[in-house]
Amino acid sequence: ARDINLAVVAGDGIGTEVVEQGLLVLDSVLSGSGVGVTTTDFDLGARRWHATGETLTDTDLEAIRTHDAILLGAIGDPSVPSGVLERGLLLKLRFALDHYVNLRPGKLFPGVTGPLANPGEVDFVVVREGTEGPYVGNGGAIRVGTPHEVANEVSVNTAFGVERVVRDAFARAAARPRKKLTLVHKHNVLVHAGHLWRRTVEAVNAEFPDVTVDYLHVDAATIFLVTNPSRFDVIVTDNLFGDILTDLAAAITGGIGLAASANINPDRTAPSMFEPVHGSAPDIAGQGKADPTATVLSVALLLDHLGLHSQARTVEDAVAADLAERGSAERVRSTAEVGKDLAARVAG
Amino acid sequence: ARDINLAVVAGDGIGTEVVEQGLLVLDSVLSGSGVGVTTTDFDLGARRWHATGETLTDTDLEAIRTHDAILLGAIGDPSVPSGVLERGLLLKLRFALDHYVNLRPGKLFPGVTGPLANPGEVDFVVVREGTEGPYVGNGGAIRVGTPHEVANEVSVNTAFGVERVVRDAFARAAARPRKKLTLVHKHNVLVHAGHLWRRTVEAVNAEFPDVTVDYLHVDAATIFLVTNPSRFDVIVTDNLFGDILTDLAAAITGGIGLAASANINPDRTAPSMFEPVHGSAPDIAGQGKADPTATVLSVALLLDHLGLHSQARTVEDAVAADLAERGSAERVRSTAEVGKDLAARVAG
Ligand SMILES: CC(C)[C@H](C(=O)O)[C@@H](O)C(=O)O
Numbered sequence: 178a179r180d181i182n183l184a185v186v187a188g189d190g191i192g193t194e195v196v197e198q199g200l201l202v203l204d205s206v207l208s209g210s211g212v213g214v215t216t217t218d219f220d221l222g223a224r225r226w227h228a229t230g231e232t233l234t235d236t237d238l239e240a241i242r243t244h245d246a247i248l249l250g251a252i253g254d255p256s257v258p259s260g261v262l263e264r265g266l267l268l269k270l271r272f273a274l275d276h277y278v279n280l281r282p283g284k285l286f287p288g289v290t291g292p293l294a295n296p297g298e299v300d301f302v303v304v305r306e307g308t309e310g311p312y313v314g315n316g317g318a319i320r321v322g323t324p325h326e327v328a329n330e331v332s333v334n335t336a337f338g339v340e341r342v343v344r345d346a347f348a349r350a351a352a353r354p355r356k357k358l359t360l361v362h363k364h365n366v367l368v369h370a371g372h373l374w375r376r377t378v379e380a381v382n383a384e385f386p387d388v389t390v391d392y393l394h395v396d397a398a399t400i401f402l403v404t405n406p407s408r409f410d411v412i413v414t415d416n417l418f419g420d421i422l423t424d425l426a427a428a429i430t431g432g433i434g435l436a437a438s439a440n441i442n443p444d445r446t447a448p449s450m451f452e453p454v455h456g457s458a459p460d461i462a463g464q465g466k467a468d469p470t471a472t473v474l475s476v477a478l479l480l481d482h483l484g485l486h487s488q489a490r491t492v493e494d495a496v497a498a499d500l501a502e503r504g505s506a507e508r509v510r511s512t513a514e515v516g517k518d519l520a521a522r523v524a525g
Numbered sequence: 526a527r528d529i530n531l532a533v534v535a536g537d538g539i540g541t542e543v544v545e546q547g548l549l550v551l552d553s554v555l556s557g558s559g560v561g562v563t564t565t566d567f568d569l570g571a572r573r574w575h576a577t578g579e580t581l582t583d584t585d586l587e588a589i590r591t592h593d594a595i596l597l598g599a600i601g602d603p604s605v606p607s608g609v610l611e612r613g614l615l616l617k618l619r620f621a622l623d624h625y626v627n628l629r630p631g632k633l634f635p636g637v638t639g640p641l642a643n644p645g646e647v648d649f650v651v652v653r654e655g656t657e658g659p660y661v662g663n664g665g666a667i668r669v670g671t672p673h674e675v676a677n678e679v680s681v682n683t684a685f686g687v688e689r690v691v692r693d694a695f696a697r698a699a700a701r702p703r704k705k706l707t708l709v710h711k712h713n714v715l716v717h718a719g720h721l722w723r724r725t726v727e728a729v730n731a732e733f734p735d736v737t738v739d740y741l742h743v744d745a746a747t748i749f750l751v752t753n754p755s756r757f758d759v760i761v762t763d764n765l766f767g768d769i770l771t772d773l774a775a776a777i778t779g780g781i782g783l784a785a786s787a788n789i790n791p792d793r794t795a796p797s798m799f800e801p802v803h804g805s806a807p808d809i810a811g812q813g814k815a816d817p818t819a820t821v822l823s824v825a826l827l828l829d830h831l832g833l834h835s836q837a838r839t840v841e842d843a844v845a846a847d848l849a850e851r852g853s854a855e856r857v858r859s860t861a862e863v864g865k866d867l868a869a870r871v872a873g
């Protein structure tokens with residue numbers, strides 16, 4: 178009997194609520210499969226920071242490393258200065274555990290209505306680079322608070338880092354029916370980083386000759402996401418552009434309540450991390466209003482990563498069925514009710 | 526009698542087609558007003574670069590400086606390496622002429638249908654910083670083309686540069702009925718630049734106490750642009766975020782065929798520049814298919830900048846009337862036909 182050793186970082190706000198339901202569904206889909214789940218809770222986030230001043234210690238990190246995967250809810254609270262938990266905890270996990278593939282599906286499930294009048298079929302994935310770009314924390318400021326302040330932010334891009342994520346994106350595109358990869362960047366302005374990305378995509382394309390490649394500037398990509406999202410199959414892009422595009426992608430596919438993500442270390446030198454795209458939403462925390470679906474879909478990505486593909490499909494199908502029925506539902510269910518319904522659907 | 530001394534940079538692709546119509550409407554709205562227009566054509570863009578290798582010489586720049594304003598069509602062609610004309614011509618003009626306010630209205634005119642099912646009333650302006658941020662050209666790469674390449678891009682932000690554009694944005698917000706300013710940045714990741722922007726907005730708010738301020742991360746801003754664009758009044762943001770948000774804003778308000786922009790030097794130490802947001806669109810160039818409306822609306826911004834407010838309103842009203850009738854039109858008009866119709870509408 179196999180056992181999944183899962184690190185759980187429920188985090189702040191609605192994080193704890195949605196993770197509880199994600200775990201419920203995970204347990205349910207695995208019951209009777211011979212695969213067990215052992216969870217270890219990590220007390221990380223705003224509460225811990227207020228209590229101890231710590232964000233993520235070396236001890237925490239080493240303990241997390243021993244797990245097969247991480248399920249994360251949400252990090253962040255208005256009571257903590259902006260950037261402290263983002264840089265010190267969430268991004269630190271992504272960087273330290275080398276999550277260079279930040280995978281974010283953009284799929285419009287049948288029955289879901291988004292803001293677009295005529296979305297068409299929407300089913301793409303964004304492969305967002307996760308360990309470089311403007312996210313490296315290579316910034317600084319001088320004369321802070323004076324009229325002579327200068328604040329810089331450096332985007333760092335390496336051939337090593339770009340190539341590995343581009344290759345991953347090509348492999349994903351090659352495995353999909355349409356076999357199409359769109360590079361999104363801004364190489365007419367960010368010429369050095371942009372040309373590295375462009376040359377890399379051209380070079381790696383030789384290894385995947387059946388994948389069709391095109392290119393969009395990031396500004397143009399936002400246009401197509403609202404006027405013709407069906408044109409996208411796999412998008413590969415840098416850390417910041419990926420952040421922006423995946424929130425927009427979530428919006429057009431029914432909102433961040435449904436948007437899943439996986440922070441993947443494809444080399445498996447450290448555990449990968451699965452988290453909803455949404456934040457801690459302090460405005461609705463503790464009220465049972467959060468939609469756990471994004472977390473449940475992240476659990477499906479986790480199952481896929483661990484090779485449990487049939488269980489992953491079961492979870493996705495359950496979400497699809499649940500979403501298809503929402504339109505005719507009499508009332509909006511609570512976080513726990515949605516979790517319970519999904520857990521029931523996936524039960525073997 | 527007053528004379529407007531206008532530098533015209535028609536540029537590449539559809540640039541020449543739309544500028545011709547913009548000038549036609551400008552002449553028409555000024556006829557009988559006692560204000561004349563004298564134009565000087567500047568041969569800049571792909572053709573010139575292919576012929577001479579020049580993008581924008583010091584002589585060109587000094588000649589342009591002597592004008593009251595610049596009307597620009599579009600710059601760029603696939604035959605020129607990416608970045609050459611953008612950095613060497615378009616951005617060089619914006620930077621050299623200190624166009625620190627890049628003003629881009631996002632208005633959904635009655636009768637125009639965009640991609641959103643229920644857009645509501647959309648009428649905001651984006652004040653995009655135009656002379657700093659990731660656009661400064663402060664990037665570089667080592668070991669280019671090798672597996673050890675490192676390509677960096679530096680976003681440079683100064684108190685001087687941020688404060689002046691933030692103050693301009695506050696003044697615009699104060700002059701509008703809703704008096705609301707939204708700062709868009711990503712201060713939880715780009716902490717140095719982001720906190721400079723945030724502190725500056727807080728400080729300048731003291732000078733405009735009747736303006737309500739809020740903040741959105743750039744990723745969240747893209748969500749609201751498609752789910753609730755009515756929430757925006759004035760947006761102030763950095764150069765790159767402004768680039769991205771204004772293409773999205775154009776998309777939700779009927780497309781880049783309608784999106785106007787002004788590159789303003791509010792201190793009037795150099796001529797301001799008015800240009801449609803769209804590019805040179807080589808795929809439809811020379812076919813009379815381009816919509817000159819974005820250029821005509823840019824002409825309205827030009828008239829406003831030169832203090833010719835009643836003429837600016839006349840142009841805007843003509844566009845509004847033209848757009849209101851498009852839905853019932855029997856056929857799509859050519860570039861020249863739209864220009865002719867608008868010129869007729871504004872004729873005194
Ligand atoms: C919270 C923040 C640091 C994070 C990011 O920018 O990556 C979030 O927006 C996301 O997309 O996961």
Ligand SMILES: CC(C)[C@H](C(=O)O)[C@@H](O)C(=O)O
Nearest residue numbers: 365366396611615616768802
């Ligand atoms: C052509 C390009 C350099 C330019 C920009 O990025 O500013 C364009 O996209 C724009 O928005 O005017």
